[in-house]
Amino acid sequence: xxxxxxDIAADGMAAERSAMDVIARNLANAGKAGAxxxxxxxGDSSFVPVSFSNALDDALSSAxxxxxxxxxxxxxxxATSMPGMETAEITPQASQTLRSxxxxxxxxxxxxxxxxxxxxxxAALQAAKQMDVEASDIDKF
Amino acid sequence: xxxxxFEAVEQGLxxxxxxxxxxxxxxxNARTPGFHPVDISPDGERFNGLVVRALDASGTSGTIERSxxxxxxxxxxxxxxxxxxxxxLREFKSAAEEARR
Numbered sequence: 001x002x003x004x005x006x007d008i009a010a011d012g013m014a015a016e017r018s019a020m021d022v023i024a025r026n027l028a029n030a031g032k033a034g035a036x037x038x039x040x041x042x043g044d045s046s047f048v049p050v051s052f053s054n055a056l057d058d059a060l061s062s063a064x065x066x067x068x069x070x071x072x073x074x075x076x077x078x079a080t081s082m083p084g085m086e087t088a089e090i091t092p093q094a095s096q097t098l099r100s101x102x103x104x105x106x107x108x109x110x111x112x113x114x115x116x117x118x119x120x121x122x123a124a125l126q127a128a129k130q131m132d133v134e135a136s137d138i139d140k141f
Numbered sequence: 142x143x144x145x146x147f148e149a150v151e152q153g154l155x156x157x158x159x160x161x162x163x164x165x166x167x168x169x170n171a172r173t174p175g176f177h178p179v180d181i182s183p184d185g186e187r188f189n190g191l192v193v194r195a196l197d198a199s200g201t202s203g204t205i206e207r208s209x210x211x212x213x214x215x216x217x218x219x220x221x222x223x224x225x226x227x228x229x230l231r232e233f234k235s236a237a238e239e240a241r242r
Contacts, residue, residue, distance in 0.1 A: 004162045005158075005162045005165040009165045011169060012165070015169070016172075019172075046172075046174070047172055047173040048173075048174070049173050049174060049176065113172060114172070117171055117172050117205055120168035120171065121168055123168070123212050123213070124165035124169070125165075126216075127161055127164075127212040128161050128165065130216050130219075130220070131157065131158060131161060131216060131219045134223040135154070137223065137227075138223050138227055138230070141227040141230040141231040141234060
């Protein structure tokens with residue numbers, strides 16, 4: 001029965017790993033020209049709840065395993081200036097847009113959160129493993 | 142040693158296994174928007190019964206920490222029950238060996 005705990009923890013680790021990959025890609029592309037407006041290079045690492053009926057339909061209609069959905073963030077207009085800051089050199093043109101995940105600080109916070117969630121999944125996996133080891137040792141009396 | 146003692150220990154082991162699954166799901170889904178963590182406890186009135194209770198959604202952090210702590214506690218409880226079952230089996234073995242002499 002703890003096989004389910006293994007599967008759930010493993011799926012969680014895979015999801016957090018994917019989130020970290022997206023964050024790393026966002027950070028790597030943060031300074032590239034045009035990256036902010038390129039949907040292929042700036043994704044949203046947050047999770048999206050999937051309804052049970054949709055997940056069931058997906059599972060029944062496809063032999064592929066259920067994965068996670070990584071949506072792209074909505075484009076947000078970028079402020080052309082910030083109060084009290086000299087922005088002549090670094091501010092993008094008014095026509096440019098920046099996605100909500102383009103913020104490096106926000107990305108780092110999301111990275112830490114993903115790391116902590118990954119650790120929690122590892123702890124759940126270790127607990128399930130420890131329980132299976134204990135179960136297999138019951139007959140050694 | 143009664144059969145009831147064995148049943149009680151095995152019930153506890155089964156419950157701890159089920160709780161491990163629930164806690165793993167809590168940890169995995171903690172960062173999903175709109176997710177509400179749950180926990181289970183044994184139902185004192187029904188044999189093999191479970192009570193599912195919704196926990197306060199204390200944010201991602203609270204859910205992660207709580208599920209990690211509860212997982213550790215659940216694992217220790219399972220270990221204690223497994224030790225108990227082993228001890229009971231050891232008693233049976235001793236009794237059987239004594240009877241054979």
